[in-house]
Amino acid sequence: MGRKLLLEKAQVEGIRNYDVYRREGGYRSVEKAFKEMSPDQITDEVKKSGLRGRGGAGFPAGMKWSFIAKPEGVPRHLVCNADESEPGTFKDRFLMEFIPHLLIEGLIVSSYALGSHLTYIYIRGEYSWIIDILETAIGEAKSNGWLGENILGTGFNLEIYIHRGAGAYICGEETALLESLEGKRGLPRIKPPFPAVKGVWDRPTVVNNVETLAAVVPIILMGGEEYAKIGVGKSTGTKLISACGNINKPGVYEIDMTISVEDFIYSDEYCGGIANGKKLKACIPGGSSVPILPANLLLKTAKGEKRIMNYESLSDGGFAKGSMMGSGGFIVLDEDQCVVKHTYTLARFYRHESCGQCSPCREGTGWMEKILKNIETGKGKMSDIDLLWDIQRRIEGNTICPLGDAAAWPVAAAIRHFRDEFEWHILNPEESQIRNYGLAHYADPLEPAVAAV
Amino acid sequence: MTNIFSPEKLARVKELISHYPEGKQKSAILPVLHLAQDNSGGWLSTETMDYVAELLHILPVEVYEVATFYSMYNMKPVGKYVFEVCQTGPCMINGSDEIIQYIQDTLNIKVGETSSDGLFTLKTVECLGACGYAPMMQLGKFYREHLTKEKVDAIIAECRKISAANN
Ligand SMILES: Cc1cc2nc3c(=O)[nH]c(=O)nc-3n(C[C@H](O)[C@H](O)[C@H](O)COP(=O)(O)O)c2cc1C
Ligand code: SF4
Ligand code: FES
Numbered sequence: 001m002g003r004k005l006l007l008e009k010a011q012v013e014g015i016r017n018y019d020v021y022r023r024e025g026g027y028r029s030v031e032k033a034f035k036e037m038s039p040d041q042i043t044d045e046v047k048k049s050g051l052r053g054r055g056g057a058g059f060p061a062g063m064k065w066s067f068i069a070k071p072e073g074v075p076r077h078l079v080c081n082a083d084e085s086e087p088g089t090f091k092d093r094f095l096m097e098f099i100p101h102l103l104i105e106g107l108i109v110s111s112y113a114l115g116s117h118l119t120y121i122y123i124r125g126e127y128s129w130i131i132d133i134l135e136t137a138i139g140e141a142k143s144n145g146w147l148g149e150n151i152l153g154t155g156f157n158l159e160i161y162i163h164r165g166a167g168a169y170i171c172g173e174e175t176a177l178l179e180s181l182e183g184k185r186g187l188p189r190i191k192p193p194f195p196a197v198k199g200v201w202d203r204p205t206v207v208n209n210v211e212t213l214a215a216v217v218p219i220i221l222m223g224g225e226e227y228a229k230i231g232v233g234k235s236t237g238t239k240l241i242s243a244c245g246n247i248n249k250p251g252v253y254e255i256d257m258t259i260s261v262e263d264f265i266y267s268d269e270y271c272g273g274i275a276n277g278k279k280l281k282a283c284i285p286g287g288s289s290v291p292i293l294p295a296n297l298l299l300k301t302a303k304g305e306k307r308i309m310n311y312e313s314l315s316d317g318g319f320a321k322g323s324m325m326g327s328g329g330f331i332v333l334d335e336d337q338c339v340v341k342h343t344y345t346l347a348r349f350y351r352h353e354s355c356g357q358c359s360p361c362r363e364g365t366g367w368m369e370k371i372l373k374n375i376e377t378g379k380g381k382m383s384d385i386d387l388l389w390d391i392q393r394r395i396e397g398n399t400i401c402p403l404g405d406a407a408a409w410p411v412a413a414a415i416r417h418f419r420d421e422f423e424w425h426i427l428n429p430e431e432s433q434i435r436n437y438g439l440a441h442y443a444d445p446l447e448p449a450v451a452a453v
Numbered sequence: 454m455t456n457i458f459s460p461e462k463l464a465r466v467k468e469l470i471s472h473y474p475e476g477k478q479k480s481a482i483l484p485v486l487h488l489a490q491d492n493s494g495g496w497l498s499t500e501t502m503d504y505v506a507e508l509l510h511i512l513p514v515e516v517y518e519v520a521t522f523y524s525m526y527n528m529k530p531v532g533k534y535v536f537e538v539c540q541t542g543p544c545m546i547n548g549s550d551e552i553i554q555y556i557q558d559t560l561n562i563k564v565g566e567t568s569s570d571g572l573f574t575l576k577t578v579e580c581l582g583a584c585g586y587a588p589m590m591q592l593g594k595f596y597r598e599h600l601t602k603e604k605v606d607a608i609i610a611e612c613r614k615i616s617a618a619n620n
Contacts, residue, residue: 075474087541087580118474125487125525126581128594161472166483166523169579183479183509185522201477242585244543250585288542288580329584331543345542349579 002269003230005218005238006211007254010098016133018140021101027146029220033109034152037220042113046216048224050236055081055172055209056287056327057402058311061216062224067196068114069204076204078116079181080107080213082123083165083172087288087349088329091240092210094252096123096130100137106213107160108146109220114206117157122177125166134162169353173401174207176355187355188401211240231257235310239328245283246334248272257310261285262299264309265332278334281439282418285314286326288346289406291413292339293323294442319413335439339421343414344372350407361404364395368411375422378429385422389415418442457504462488466508478509482519485509486526495535496527524578532567532574534612537591538600540577543584552588552600553577559609572616573609 014020021027033042047062068076080103084092096103103121111119123131138160141147149157163181165171171180175189178200199205215237219227228236235257244250247265249272255264264270265280274280280295301307302317311325333342351365371388374380392408399405415422420440425432458466466485473480485508489501497520499513506513520526527535536556540549553564556575560568567574583589586598597608 084582085580088543088584090582090584093582124582125483125523126591159472163472163480164484164487166487167525167578168523180483181480182477183482183511183515183519185519201474244584244587245546250587252585331584333546337546342542342546345540345545349541352579 002254002256002259003238004254005227005230006095006102006214006240007099007252009102010095015099016101016137018101018137018144021099022144026101027105027141027144029105029217030108030112030146031152033112033220034154034156039113039115042109042216042220045219045224046113049215049219049227050224050234051212051215051219051227052234052236052311053209054211054215054239054328056086056289058325061208061212064196064208065110065114065206067194068206069197070115071204074203075117076115077200077206078107078111078114078119079177079200079205079207080119080121080210081172081174081177081207082121082127082210083169083177084127084210085124085169085172085353086327086329087346088244088284088331089242089287089327090244091242091252091328093127093130094242095210095214095240096127096134100130100133101141102214102217103134103210104137104141104146104160106216108141108151108158110206110208110213110216111158111160112156116206117159119158119160120181120200121160121162122171122181123162123164124171125164128164131162131164138162168355169349170355170401170403173403176401177207178205185355187357188403190400232308232310233312235312235325239309239325241309241328241330243271243330243332245330245332246275246278246337247332248275255309257308259309260299261307261309261314264330271330271332274332274334276334278336279439279443280332281335281337281442282333282339284323284329284331284333284410285309286324287329288331288349289409290324290326291319291322291409292333292343292417293413294417296443296445297321297417298323319409320416323413336436338376338436339414339418340372340425341376343410344369344376346410347372347407350403354403354407355401358399358404360395360398361407364391364404365407367391368407372411375425378425378433380422380426380429382423382426384426385415385419455504457489457501458492458508462492463508470509479511479515482509482511482516483523486516486520490526495531495533496529530567533572533616534592535574535576536608537576537578537581539579539581539583539587539589539591541580541584543580544587544589547587549588552590552602552605555602555605559605572612 043065051061052058170176171186176186180186195205284292302321347369351369356362392411395404396408421437469481470478502516506516588600589598
C-alpha cells in the first residue's frame with residue numbers, strides 16, 4: 001500500500017463538511033504556519049520538500065514562490081489553476097469534489113507565504129457542481145475564522161474567490177489564464193515578463209496547480225525534509241494519477257513515486273489490469289500532450305530497467321525512447337485500439353483549442369488534423385507521413401506558448417513509434433476501415449541496453 | 454436600459470464585481486455572461502451581450518470578443534436540453550462514437566442541430582475531465598457518465614418528462 005498524503009481522508013464519510021474535516025485534523029497546517037512560522041519559513045519548507053508543480057511542467061514550487069517580486073505598495077496575488085482540461089486528466093476534479101477543504105487549507109497557507117490577500121481559484125466552467133462544493137467550503141472556512149480579516153489574530157486578511165472559466169483549454173496556460181481572469185480572451189502572453197513580476201492586473205502573481213497547493217498542507221505538517229524523503233531523486237512526495245482508457249479500474253490514484261509502471265497497470269490496488277482480458281498496446285502516461293509509448297518502451301526504460309512512475313524514469317530515454325510525467329493523465333490503449341484514430345482525435349483537440357495567435361500553431365494544427373483524418377478514413381498517401389512529421393517539426397519551438405509543442409509531440413511520437421501502423425492504413429485503405437492493425441509487434445521485447453538517441 | 458436581470462440577479466452581478474479590485478470590473482465578464490446565458494434560454498443574443506456591456510461599463514465589442522472566444526457560450530438559440538458529448542481520445546476508445554451516432558439516430562438530428570420540438574440540441578465537445586468515466590456528456594450543470602444506449606434512452610425520457618411537467 002503506497003503512502004497517501006492528499007487522499008488519505010477523501011473516503012471519510014462527510015469529509016466535505018467542515019466539522020468532519022476539522023475533526024480529522026483539518027486546518028492544523030494553518031495554525032502551525034500562522035502561529036509558528038514566517039512567510040519566508042513556509043517558502044523554505046516548500047523548497048526543502050522538493051515539491052514540483054503538478055500542473056504539467058514540473059517546475060519546483062518553492063523556487064517559483066521565491067521569484068515573486070515584492071515592489072512596495074503593490075498587491076500580490078496567488079491564483080490556483082483548476083482549469084484541468086488536458087485530455088486524460090481528471091485528478092484535480094477528484095480532489096476538489098471529495099476533499100475541498102484540503103485545497104482551501106493549502107490556499108490559505110500559500111497565500112500567507114506569498115502575501116496574497118486576494119486569491120483566486122480559476123476553475124474550468126464545465127465543473128459547475130464543483131464550484132458549489134468549493135463555495136460551500138469557502139463559506140464554512142470563513143465562518144470558522146480561517147478566512148476574512150485578521151485571521152487567528154495575526155493581522156493577516158484573506159479572501160478566496162472562484163473565477164469560473166467558460167470552455168477553453170488554452171486558459172490552463174498560466175498567462176492565458178491571467179488574461180481570462182482580467183476578463184479578456186485567453187491569449188497567452190509573451191514571456192518575459194513572467195507572472196511572478198507582472199501577472200494579473202500587472203501585479204506580481206503566482207499560478208499553481210490545485211494538487212501543488214494541496215500538497216503544501218502535508219509539507220507544512222510534516223516538514224519539507226520529511227516530505228522529500230518520500231519518493232526518489234527529484235520526484236518527491238506523492239502524485240495523483242488519473243488513469244483511464246482500457247483498464248479494469250479507471251480512477252484517481254495517489255502513488256508514491258516508487259511504484260513501477262507495470263505494477264501500476266496490473267496490480268489490483270491500482271488499474272487492475274487491461275480490461276476484457278486484452279493485451280496492452282500503448283500508453284500515454286502523462287496527459288495527451290506527452291509522447292505515446294508502445295508497451296515495450298513503456299514498461300522498460302532504454303537501459304532495460306523497469307520503468308517507474310516518476311518524473312525521471314518516465315522521461316528516461318528522452319523523446320526517442322521515453323515520455324513524461326506531465327499532468328498525470330494516464331491513458332491506456334489495448335490491442336484493439338487504433339493509434340492513428342486516437343492521434344487524430346488529439347490533433348482535432350489541439351486545432352480546436354489553438355488560440356490562433358501564432359501561425360505555426362494555428363495553421364499547423366489544422367493541417368495535422370486534416371491529414372490524420374485522411375489517413376484514418378483510408379484517403380491517405382504515403383507522402384502524408386513525412387508531411388505530418390515536417391509540420392509538427394515546424395510548430396515545435398516556434399510559438400508563443402507551449403500549446404504548439406503540446407500539439408506537435410503526440411503526432412511526432414505516434415509516427416516515431418507506430419509508423420508501420422500509419423503505413424498499413426495507407427496501403428490498406430479498405431481493410432483499415434473494417435479492422436484495426438492490432439497489437440502487431442508493439443509489445444515484443446526490445447533489445448536491451450540501447451543507448452538513448 | 455431595459456433590465457434583463459431581476460433585482461436578485463443584479464445583486465448577484467454587484468457581488469461578482471466586488472470579487473475584483475476597484476476598477477477591474479471587467480474581470481467579472483465570464484461569470485456575468487454565464488448568468489446572462491442561464492437567464493436567457495441558454496444562449497447569448499446581441500441584445501443580451503449589450504446589456505452585459507452596460508452592466509460592466511465596457512464596450513459591447515469587448516463582450517462580443519470574449520463571448521465568441523469561449524466554447525461554453527452559445528451564439529445561437531439551443532434546445533431546452535443540450536447534450537454535450539465528449540469525443541476526445543479517451544472517450545473515443547470507450548465508445549463515444551457509438552453514443553453520438555445513437556443520439557443522432559434516436560433524436561433524428563445531426564451534431565449541431567436542435568430537434569424539431571425544440572427540446573434537444575446535440576453538441577460534440579472536447580475532453581471534459583471525465584475520461585475515467587467515459588463515455589460521457591454534460592447535461593446542464595451535471596455530467597452523465599458511463600453512458601450506454603439504455604442510459605441515453607433513460608436520459609431522453611427523463612428530459613421529456615420534466616419538460617412535460619413544466620408545461
Ligand atoms: C496549453 C496549456 C494548458 C495548460 N493547462 C493547465 C491546466 O489545466 N492546469 C494546470 O494546473 N496547469 C496547466 N498548464 C500549466 C500552466 O501553464 C502552469 O505551468 C501551471 O499552472 C503552474 O502550476 P504548477 O507549477 O503548480 O504546476 C497548462 C499549460 C499549457 C501550455
Ligand atoms: S502556440 Fe497556439 S495556443 Fe499558444 S499562443 Fe500560439 S497560437 Fe495560441
Ligand atoms: S476524453 Fe472525454 S472526458 Fe476526457
